[in-house]
Amino acid sequence: MIQSRHFRKCSRTPITLLLIAISGWVMYNRWGRLHTDLSNGWTVNVIVAATKEGNNYDWAYKLPLPNMQVMPFVADDLTATYHAPANKGHEAMAYLTYIDQFYDALPDISIFVHDADNAWHNDVILESTATYALTHLDLDAVAERGYLNLRVDWGGGCPAWINTSVTLDSPEYTKFKSEEVYLSPFLKEIFPNDPVPEIFGSQCCSQFAVTREAIRSRPKEDYRTQIDWILNTDLEDSVSGRVFEHMWPYLFMGKPVDCIAEFKALCMNYHICFETQDDLDLWNAAHATLEAGHKQYAADKEVGFINDKLDHEMVTLEPMVKRWKEEAIERGRSSWYRWKIAGNI
Known part of the structure; x- marks a missing residue:
C-alpha cells in the first residue's frame, strides 16, 4: 500500500510515461491481437x-x-x-x-x-x-x-x-x-x-x-x-x-x-506456440496415447470388459493435453512471443 500511494504521488515524468507505454504494449501483446485483427x-x-x-x-x-x-x-x-x-x-x-x-x-x-x-x-x-x-x-x-x-x-x-x-x-x-x-x-x-x-x-x-x-x-x-x-x-x-x-x-x-521447424511453423502460422520442438513432440505423443487409450477402452467395453485402470489414465491425461494446448494458444497471443519463437521464417 505504501508503494502504491507513493506511486500515485509521483509526477508523471518522461520515464514514468515511458514505463506506462511499455506496460500497455506488453499487455496488448500479452492478451493478444486475435486472428481477425x-x-x-x-x-x-x-x-x-x-x-x-x-x-x-x-x-x-x-x-x-x-x-x-x-x-x-x-x-x-x-x-x-x-x-x-x-x-x-x-x-x-x-x-x-x-x-x-x-x-x-x-x-x-x-x-x-x-x-x-x-x-x-x-x-x-x-x-x-x-x-x-x-x-x-x-x-x-x-x-x-x-x-x-x-x-x-x-x-x-x-x-x-x-x-x-x-x-x-x-x-x-x-x-x-x-x-x-x-x-x-x-x-x-x-x-x-x-x-x-x-x-x-x-x-x-x-x-x-x-x-x-x-x-x-x-x-x-x-x-x-x-x-x-x-x-x-x-x-x-x-x-x-x-x-x-x-x-x-x-x-x-x-x-x-x-x-520450417514444426513448432516454429505452428507458432507463426497458427499462433499455437510451444516453447521447443520437444514440447510439441511431447504433446503429440500424449495426444496419440490418449486417442489409442480411448479406442482400446471402447474395444474392451464392447466385449464386456470395463478397464478401470485405463479409464483412470485417460481421465488423468485428457485435461493435461487440453491444458498444454491452451497454454500454447495463450503464448501465441503475443506477437512478441511469436517472433521470439519463430523469428523470420
Missing part, C-alpha cells in the same frame, strides 16, 4: 480441388475469412463453373488451371485445399480439419513470406524426402516414393535452362497459401507448360500429382527445400 483486409480466394462424387466442400463457404471467394475446381465435370481441362494429375491440375485462368486477376492471397474438411493430412493439433487451420491461419504471415504450407508435421516430406539422382535402377529406389525418379526428367523438360536441385523437401500434402506476387514470380507460360505436361504424361495420376506435391515451394519461392 491480423487479416488487414486481404482479399482471398479459396481454391478447392473437387470431384462430382466428393462434392463435400460446403465447409469452405463457412470460413470466417475476409473478402473471401470460394472457387471449387471440379476435375470431372466440364459443365462446372470452374473445371480442369481433364481429370488428370489429381489436385495439381485444378491448382494450375486456376493459376492459368486467373493469373491476371489474382487476389492478395490464394489458398489451395482438398475438398475434404477432415483428413489425415491435416495436423492433429489443428483438430485434423481444414476449417480449424484456415480459421486460425495468420494471413499476415502468408503475405510476409509469400508461401506457406498449411501442414506443419514433417512426416512424408521433410527434411530431405526426394533425391533427384535416384533412378529406377538405383538401390535407393522404392515404390513408396515412386514419384522420386520422375522429378529430374520433369524439371529438365519444364525448366531446361535451370540446374536440377539434388534434394527436395517440404511438408506434404499439396495444401498451401500463396500470394499474388509469389505466383507471378514465374511467367504465366510456365504454368501453362506444366498443365500440358500433366495432359501429355503417361504417368498414373497419383504419380504425376505427387511430383507436384514436392514442387510448390520451388515454383513460388525457388526453394527446393522448405522445411
